[in-house]
Amino acid sequence: MKTISIINLKGGCGKTTTAAAMAEILVVRHGKRVILLDNDKQGNASRLYQKYNQSSRRGAPDMIRSRNISGNIMETGIEGLSLIPCNYYMEQAELEILTDPGTRQHDRYREALAQVEGGYDYCIIDNPPDIGMNVVNALSVSQEVIIPINLDNYSIDGLEMLVDQVTSIRRLNPDMELVGCLVTDYERSATSEAAEEWIREHPQFKVFTQHIRHSRQAKDATFYHRSVVAHSPRSGAALDYRRFVDEYLRRAGDGI
Template sequence: MKTISVINLKGGVGKTTTAINMAALLANRWGKRVLLIDNDKQGNTSQFFGKYIKDATCGAARILEGGDPAIWVTDQGLDVINANMTLETAENELLKSNDRQDNRMKMFLQKKMQEYDFCIIDNPPAVGMCVINALCASDEVIVPVKLDNWALDGTEMITETIGQLKALNKDLKKISVLITDFIKTPESEAAEEWLRENCSAEVFKTKIRFSKKVDSATYYKQPLDGYSLMCAAAVDYRKMIKEYLGKE
């Protein structure tokens, strides 16, 4: 099993969209066994799959507690572990623990190695204990970025942070940046050029273009591939997965 964290310290850059669509494509187009973990207390991924349960201790919190989370089988061909606000309580409790705090997710995923080909973790836009746990459990990180100035700052910040976390997890093999929500303008093209020249991490050749269908697909709780096969973002996510798998 390969574990991929989707992460950026900035919100609204396409982390959840990327995590959901990567997971759905790997499962449905490529026949992979996929576990998708919602590691964001906002629970957007859980809501997408109809697995957001308001007050009960969520799966991501159970993982931090060192327990066994519920794994939900979805009708999208992949399994989901959910999140909600109880994840914050679990993070705070973990910080009080005298035991090792950074390897709870890793310990849990080690038990699932044989059951899945990919584990994708959708992270919140902040570095808390749940993100440190996700990073420690990950083989790779994908950083979605939107090309405005702030996002570029965020990318530098995250690359820096990940550099530090590499010290925590020597198994973190790869960090790749993915340009999302792309609209072609002179400014965005200049930003892309800057990013490709200056970013310390690898940048996917494929960029995910802006598409109006992304919001409506989320509204109807459908992965893009099922909702609007030919919209720009659906085409691009398929291409990105091919690039990722080295099947271009």
């Protein structure tokens, strides 16, 4: 099972949209079995599949606390796609971990996901915009990292720092690598073209050729609790995400 972390320290970059679109395309278009791990206490991926339960202690908070995946997986209604939900109990789970220095803290997801190693082709982790213990656990189990990025000054300024932070965690997980940065919510303008040219001139960012166009349908899809590829499969964003996944598979050597 290949585990991929979708991460950016800035909110509103399309992390959940990218994680869900990628998961569904791998399942529906490429016949893969995927488990989507919602690692964000806000539970946006859980809400997308109508599996958010603010009073439940199951899901990612229980998995990181117990190192056990049993009882923490839910089905999404899409055959081949499962979900590990999350909610604000993640804060409590992280606190428990940090106040228990006598146990290993960074490999809890690794132990839990190993229990379903043969059941899925991919695990895609939708991370929050921070580097908490849950994100350290996610990066410690991930073979690959994808960074969605908007072409604004705040995102670009923080990109190099984020890449450095991700790279620093390789001491816990030498097998992890940055597959690339994905430009999201793209709107053609002189400024965005200049920004895109700048990041593509820096090879350490490994920017994907495909970018994701700005799409009203992507925002509308969340109201209907659907991914953009399910809600509006003919939209520019959905088409771009399909092309992105094809490019990812070629880049990762997984074929298409």
